[in-house]
Amino acid sequence: MKIVIENVGKTFVDSKKKEVIALENISFSISEEEFIVLVGPSGCGKSTLLNIVGGLLSPTTGSVYFEGEGLDSKEPNLGIVFQEIALFPWRTVYENVVYGLQERKLSKAEQREKGQHYIDMVGLSGFENAYPKQLSGGMKQRAGIARALAIEPDLLLMDEPFSALDAQTRTLMQEELLTIWNRTKLSTLYVTHNIQEAVYLADRVIVLSRHPGKIKDIIDIDLPKIGRNDEEYRMQFEQYADDIWQLIRHDAEEALKEA
Numbered sequence: 001m002k003i004v005i006e007n008v009g010k011t012f013v014d015s016k017k018k019e020v021i022a023l024e025n026i027s028f029s030i031s032e033e034e035f036i037v038l039v040g041p042s043g044c045g046k047s048t049l050l051n052i053v054g055g056l057l058s059p060t061t062g063s064v065y066f067e068g069e070g071l072d073s074k075e076p077n078l079g080i081v082f083q084e085i086a087l088f089p090w091r092t093v094y095e096n097v098v099y100g101l102q103e104r105k106l107s108k109a110e111q112r113e114k115g116q117h118y119i120d121m122v123g124l125s126g127f128e129n130a131y132p133k134q135l136s137g138g139m140k141q142r143a144g145i146a147r148a149l150a151i152e153p154d155l156l157l158m159d160e161p162f163s164a165l166d167a168q169t170r171t172l173m174q175e176e177l178l179t180i181w182n183r184t185k186l187s188t189l190y191v192t193h194n195i196q197e198a199v200y201l202a203d204r205v206i207v208l209s210r211h212p213g214k215i216k217d218i219i220d221i222d223l224p225k226i227g228r229n230d231e232e233y234r235m236q237f238e239q240y241a242d243d244i245w246q247l248i249r250h251d252a253e254e255a256l257k258e259a
């Protein structure tokens, strides 16, 4: 299945009735099994775009549609992981993970099978009965990821899922996400403002500029998906990171002045 984002624009009206063009003329597509990372400075419209692709927000212009087989018979499934940990505090890890399966009226046996499978995959075995408040930040995000994966989505959307974590946990979670991706091969749209993270995870990096948010460049990361951190790719990795930083730098400085 392919996801097509065509000429998407979004204009907000702020509290002073002033129009803010958050996105303009955004077109790209996400192929089957492709991992796309959106990067750009604060306020460039990354979350807005992710929410539009996820159907949580409607675009002012343009459209988002899915192409592929079997689409007539069902709505595409979307798995979403937000920056803010969005677990239900009154549900255990297991109950959070199977939430989407209950909504879809899967049998108890199927819920158990899929729920356990994805809990194991994110490394939370043994914590099925824990409540969110008993978990560390990294573990909560793992539970959030397991919940998004459990519905076996056609597209996984992630908005800065690791930005609230400390640097070490973040590095470990990035590695784990790659391992998970390698097993599930889900088409993914991932938002970050961390350039190293973008180069580490992406098949393609889409760089957005700000005011209005437009596509500045799309960069193919031509490195093996697993093992990019290895010494032999160090030079190429840093070159990609530097190229992206040069594209963002000016806008990031402007964003800082406004903050």
Ligand SMILES: Nc1ncnc2c1ncn2[C@@H]1O[C@H](COP(=O)(O)OP(=O)(O)OP(=O)(O)O)[C@@H](O)[C@H]1O
Binding pocket: 012, 013, 014, 020, 021, 022, 040, 041, 042, 043, 044, 045, 046, 047, 048, 049, 193
């Ligand atoms: N509901 C809204 N009403 C008015 N303006 C909005 C609204 N949501 C977003 N904006 C504006 O649209 C622009 C893009 O916001 P968005 O949150 O998508 O940026 P972002 O790239 O995700 O930023 P960050 O990196 O800080 O998360 C900003 O100028 C923001 O102020």
Ligand SMILES: [Mg+2]
Binding pocket: 046, 047, 048
């Ligand atoms: Mg955002």
